[in-house]
Amino acid sequence: MITEPAPDTTSSAGTGDHPATDRCPATTVSPIGRSGRRARQFVLRTPGGALSLRVRARALLVGTALLLAAAAIAVVNLSSGDFPIPVGDVLRSLIGQGDPGTDFIVHELRLPRALVALLVGAALGASGAVFQGLTRNPLGSPDFVGMTVGAATGALVVILLLDGSGLQVAVGAIVGCVLTSIAIYLLAFQRGTQAFRLILMGVGVSALLEALNSYLIVKGRLDEALAAQVWLIGSLGGRGWTEVTIVAITLAALLPAVVHYGRHLNMLALGDDTATLHGVRVERSRAVLALASVGLAAGATAAAGPIAFVALAAPQLAARLTRSPGPGILPAAAMGAALLAGSDWAAQRVLPDNDIPVGVVTAAIGGLYLTWLLAREWRRGR
Secondary structure (H helix, E strand, O other): OEEEEOOOEOOOOOOOOOOOOOOOOOOOEOOEOOOOOEOOEEEEEOOOOOOEEEEEHHHHHHHHHHHHHHHHHHHHHHHOOOOOOOHHHHHHHHOOOOOHHHHHHHHHHHHHHHHHHHHHHHHHHHHHHHHHHHHOOOOOOHHHHOHHHHHHHHHHHHHHHOOOOHHHHHHHHHHHHHHHHHHHHHHHOOOOOOHHHHHHHHHHHHHHHHHHHHHHHHHOOHHHHHHHHHHHHOOOOOOOHHHHHHHHHHHHHHHHHHHHHHOOHHHHHOOHHHHHHOOOOHHHHHHHHHHHHHHHHHHHHHHHOOOOOHHHHHHHHHHHHHOOOOOOHHHHHHHHHHHHHHHHHHHHHOOOOOOOOHHHHHHHHHHHHHHHHHHHHHHOOO
16 A cells, blocks of 8 residues: 555535545545644555545544554453463464463353454444434434344344244344334435434334334243343353354445445535535445445344444544544444443453343443433533
């Protein structure tokens, strides 16, 4: 990759994320941050110039720091447990130089859980960033729009009615999430879709599905109902390489499309006419982003259950750190990975001799964050 400084120009529209067009391929927009200084940007190009990506220096530094923090937390999770292992031995095991006992504990017992935490957190963070960008609402996440509740309904049908296996439960969650997304879109569609109508319809559908989920649990056998309730909370316990594969394939297939079309989110926020004038194919961009973000949420929920608030909080925390006006999809993904890895550490260590579901920790953290967010918006008169 070749790195070159991006021109530091400003746009009359006041945004910094419109895609380069054929008429001005080298032109970028440098937004003014909260400090009043223009953000330093770079353009990364392949040697042939076929692909290019504009990167803000602060966003790159913050994203890198978050990835390193997530990796460090994952290593700590791999080293601690009923059989503590020194960090050095963990690292040697990861590169294939550990002894057989350490390799078994690290690779078979702990590594799948650590990887699921990182990958699910990244998928939820990226999905939340896209949802909030499309709806232009800080509450526009898969949790509030009803996607994860629909995934839970699909999983419960497989668990309680079909007595399915782990892989079948994951497939049921994905199908439930996709069908719920389609239903919400069709119900909210009225000569187009408005952000507030989509969110309100999602809240309503979510409430109905919550009632259905409770009914299914009440009617199930005791052992099945307990297993279903743990799944509904969101847990990383007992996750294996099947779950790692599910969420890894989901990220590999959908994250590149989300990053590519995510450049258009700021232009879409200015209206369809303005976006079209800047060369954005509005309907295609909106459809690809919506479908890809639903797929990311579905894959994450299939692997770990409906883990709450990561998709809500990660994009906003990442935006505060990067001081970027854009959605910051990659920093949000890195923040999501760090948040879920840290929450998993807390879930295993907060209560002695008690590994609680990670969804309990994320719900507690997310509840505090949501309370602060709503109080802040109320003070602003919104």
